[in-house]
Amino acid sequence: MTDRSxxxxxxxxxxxxxxxxxxxxxxxxxxxxxxxxxxxxQTPQQVIDVIVDYYHRYNANIHRGVHTLSQEATDAYEVxxxxxxxxxxxxxxxxxxxxxxxxxxxNLVATGFTSFLKKGDEVIVSAxxxxxxxxxxxxxxxxxxxxxxxIPMNLDxxxxxxxxxxxxxxxxxxxxxxxxxxxLGTINPIExxxxxxxxxxxxxxxxGAQAAAHIKSDLQELNVDFYVVSAHxxxxxxxVGMLYGKEEWLxxxxxxxxxxxxxxxxxxxxxxxxxxxxxxxxxxxxICGGIAFGAALDYxxxxxxxxxAQYEEELMQYATEQLLTIEGLxxxxxxxxxxxxxxxxxxxxxxxxxGTILDKLGIAVRTGHHCAQxxxxxxxxxxxxxxxxxxYNTQEEVDKLVEGMKxxxxxxx
Amino acid sequence: xxxxxxxxxxxxxxxxxxxDIVDEFSMFDDWMQRYEYIIELGKSLPLIDDQYxxxxxxxxxxxxxxWVHAELDGDKLVFTADSDAIITKGIIxxxxxxFSNQKPQDIIDADTNFIDEIGLKExxxxxxxxxxxxxxxxxxxxxxxxxxxxx
Numbered sequence: 001m002t003d004r005s006x007x008x009x010x011x012x013x014x015x016x017x018x019x020x021x022x023x024x025x026x027x028x029x030x031x032x033x034x035x036x037x038x039x040x041x042q043t044p045q046q047v048i049d050v051i052v053d054y055y056h057r058y059n060a061n062i063h064r065g066v067h068t069l070s071q072e073a074t075d076a077y078e079v080x081x082x083x084x085x086x087x088x089x090x091x092x093x094x095x096x097x098x099x100x101x102x103x104x105x106x107n108l109v110a111t112g113f114t115s116f117l118k119k120g121d122e123v124i125v126s127a128x129x130x131x132x133x134x135x136x137x138x139x140x141x142x143x144x145x146x147x148x149x150x151i152p153m154n155l156d157x158x159x160x161x162x163x164x165x166x167x168x169x170x171x172x173x174x175x176x177x178x179x180x181x182x183x184l185g186t187i188n189p190i191e192x193x194x195x196x197x198x199x200x201x202x203x204x205x206x207x208g209a210q211a212a213a214h215i216k217s218d219l220q221e222l223n224v225d226f227y228v229v230s231a232h233x234x235x236x237x238x239x240v241g242m243l244y245g246k247e248e249w250l251x252x253x254x255x256x257x258x259x260x261x262x263x264x265x266x267x268x269x270x271x272x273x274x275x276x277x278x279x280x281x282x283x284x285x286x287i288c289g290g291i292a293f294g295a296a297l298d299y300x301x302x303x304x305x306x307x308x309a310q311y312e313e314e315l316m317q318y319a320t321e322q323l324l325t326i327e328g329l330x331x332x333x334x335x336x337x338x339x340x341x342x343x344x345x346x347x348x349x350x351x352x353x354x355g356t357i358l359d360k361l362g363i364a365v366r367t368g369h370h371c372a373q374x375x376x377x378x379x380x381x382x383x384x385x386x387x388x389x390x391x392y393n394t395q396e397e398v399d400k401l402v403e404g405m406k407x408x409x410x411x412x413x
Numbered sequence: 414x415x416x417x418x419x420x421x422x423x424x425x426x427x428x429x430x431x432x433d434i435v436d437e438f439s440m441f442d443d444w445m446q447r448y449e450y451i452i453e454l455g456k457s458l459p460l461i462d463d464q465y466x467x468x469x470x471x472x473x474x475x476x477x478x479x480w481v482h483a484e485l486d487g488d489k490l491v492f493t494a495d496s497d498a499i500i501t502k503g504i505i506x507x508x509x510x511x512f513s514n515q516k517p518q519d520i521i522d523a524d525t526n527f528i529d530e531i532g533l534k535e536x537x538x539x540x541x542x543x544x545x546x547x548x549x550x551x552x553x554x555x556x557x558x559x560x561x562x563x564x
Contacts (some may be wrong), residue, residue: 350498352477
């Protein structure tokens, strides 16, 4: 379709694709074009091998057994915690709490804050949150009588930061914002959000679910209070994620769930809780998932986040240009800083219809409201088609998407 | 071809219409062609009067919006519908073609095997397949309601 090569760096996407067995499969008789990476990323063989190896060699419960298998599994799990710590430049490994994913991490913090908030307190969320970063805070406000305030956004899908600064005051206790919007791809100015919130004494939770696969964050430098991610968006398995919390906050927060593993001493009169991180890790965790999460970070770091970011940026630029050649196509989310997500519609066509036709052509995109109904209400649309890219996608796949869109448009209009 | 289909079916039984639909779908080589046909059907769907496009007439369980209205014409039940998505409109058009202008009791008694025979369900996303089930359920519920009225 074009002779312009976007591979301006040494990024060897053909070799990388060989690591992902699923990319070889066919869907509806067509080679799979997987462009739903913002929903979940695919898993490289290196990570699959770690999962298989765990069940082949050392599947055991951790932290309590005296036997060798339990010791090996515990060691591997704790090594994974250290990998996560290192990746996000976290001061202490006990500030890394394994969760079942981003939603779990958010709910843990939201529930824990119940005893810290009172009527009249204010919490702030951004207008472009995933439902998982709206509903738990609404529930928190209902429990405590605190008020939820919203940072508005402009038509480009950027937060209006002047309005944010106006919302902050001495009643503000918490601020929540996603690092990258899953529906629009906007990279939010979280440095500014965090710094301003701290000036009024508010704590900040950043939802890094969508960012973590594209941006390597230094959490100490960000000085953020809480940061949550899911492994499955960054080449790891589903059902495991990380909650980072500053030590002082994690010590203050009450445990989220009671159970084994999270206790120091139990009598029927009183239970004392275990130290961090175990205080928040009740029950048997997703051991294999945690270990595979560590392997996924190894894999991505081996390729290198700078190389990934540069490649994905070029791919997204190319896709944006090519999609805009389709008459009647409108992109939602045109922020100056964005990553790897293009949300769009074609005039007069429902996004579900486009998604259905694309699927028949082997192209996987997401359609709908992307769990961000307030954004769809803002643009007064039922939903969008969302193509989201990863470092293993190619220019040829973008061309197939554009061809597929043209075909869908011809059929549907 | 499609525009007068809804009229032609007036004197046929539900089973005869369903057999016709199965025959039509078997003529196509692949699912892209079938989708093209579904889209054509959607464009020819007898549209619901705007006054009936109310929340009450929205079918729950569909990801795209689907409105269905039913009214008696003599002893037969007539369906009209609309959707904001064209493929959904096509699917509801297939159902309406099979069930509209029929006696409520016949609609209640009708089986829906033809859906499986044309392979529609497995070619829909799970959310759309759920929507299809909701649509059939809603048409049958209308039939039950009007049958009670006729009794």
